[in-house]
Amino acid sequence: MKKKTVVLTFDDAVISHLENVAPLLKELGFGATFFICRFNDDWRAAHSRELLTASQIAQIARMGFEIGNHTWNHPDLRKLGPEQIAEEIQRLDDFLTDAGIPKPVSFAYPGGPFAENAVGILRQKGFLAARTTELRPFRPGKEDVMRLPAWPIQGEDPGLFRNAVAQATEEDAIILVFHGVPDRVHPWVHTDFARFREYMTHLKDNDFRVLSLRDAL
Numbered sequence: 001m002k003k004k005t006v007v008l009t010f011d012d013a014v015i016s017h018l019e020n021v022a023p024l025l026k027e028l029g030f031g032a033t034f035f036i037c038r039f040n041d042d043w044r045a046a047h048s049r050e051l052l053t054a055s056q057i058a059q060i061a062r063m064g065f066e067i068g069n070h071t072w073n074h075p076d077l078r079k080l081g082p083e084q085i086a087e088e089i090q091r092l093d094d095f096l097t098d099a100g101i102p103k104p105v106s107f108a109y110p111g112g113p114f115a116e117n118a119v120g121i122l123r124q125k126g127f128l129a130a131r132t133t134e135l136r137p138f139r140p141g142k143e144d145v146m147r148l149p150a151w152p153i154q155g156e157d158p159g160l161f162r163n164a165v166a167q168a169t170e171e172d173a174i175i176l177v178f179h180g181v182p183d184r185v186h187p188w189v190h191t192d193f194a195r196f197r198e199y200m201t202h203l204k205d206n207d208f209r210v211l212s213l214r215d216a217l
């Protein structure tokens with residue numbers, strides 16, 4: 001029987017991705033994509049102890065995980081012109097390249113909504129896929145790869161996770177979005193580490209394939 005697939009993505013580059021998430025996924029043999037953004041200088045300086053540095057992101061890449069682009073400042077791309085969009089994407093690509101990380105091929109729209117005005121620029125810059133937070137299953141091979149769906153998972157209700165992964169079938173994969181595990185800078189998208197471990201154990205025990213976005217395409 002064909003295995004069901006779950007794609008794991010982690011947004012906004014917080015330190016718990018290196019401290020908690022990556023080691024656990026490695027231990028379980030799971031793939032994942034980490035979407036990196038940097039936010040503005042003042043905010044980054046104020047929260048520097050909670051955010052991944054360039055070398056810490058490189059460490060996650062060296063563990064075998066995919067690193068994706070989530071723009072530099074995390075703006076709503078629907079409100080920006082083409083030059084600003086290109087600059088947001090390029091600046092983050094350059095930051096990753098300087099850290100010795102391969103140029104990303106996966107992108108996640110900041111905040112989640114699909115930004116149609118960014119698609120041409122993403123293609124031009126060599127991106128192969130872009131993730132929204134539209135709530136529906138992912139049909140590999142039949143999907144607009146520049147408008148991939150995903151379920152955000154956060155907070156105290158394990159039903160969110162259970163209901164999302166219950167929709168995976170042998171054809172339809174499910175893409176999940178987590179933020180920090182834990183998340184001390186974006187508490188509204190926090191996931192407790194003990195709870196996260198339960199979620200990952202559920203995937204392991206039920207024999208899911210757990211992949212990065214790149215590997216699922």
Ligand SMILES: [Zn+2]
Nearest residue numbers: 011012110111
């Ligand atoms: Zn984000």
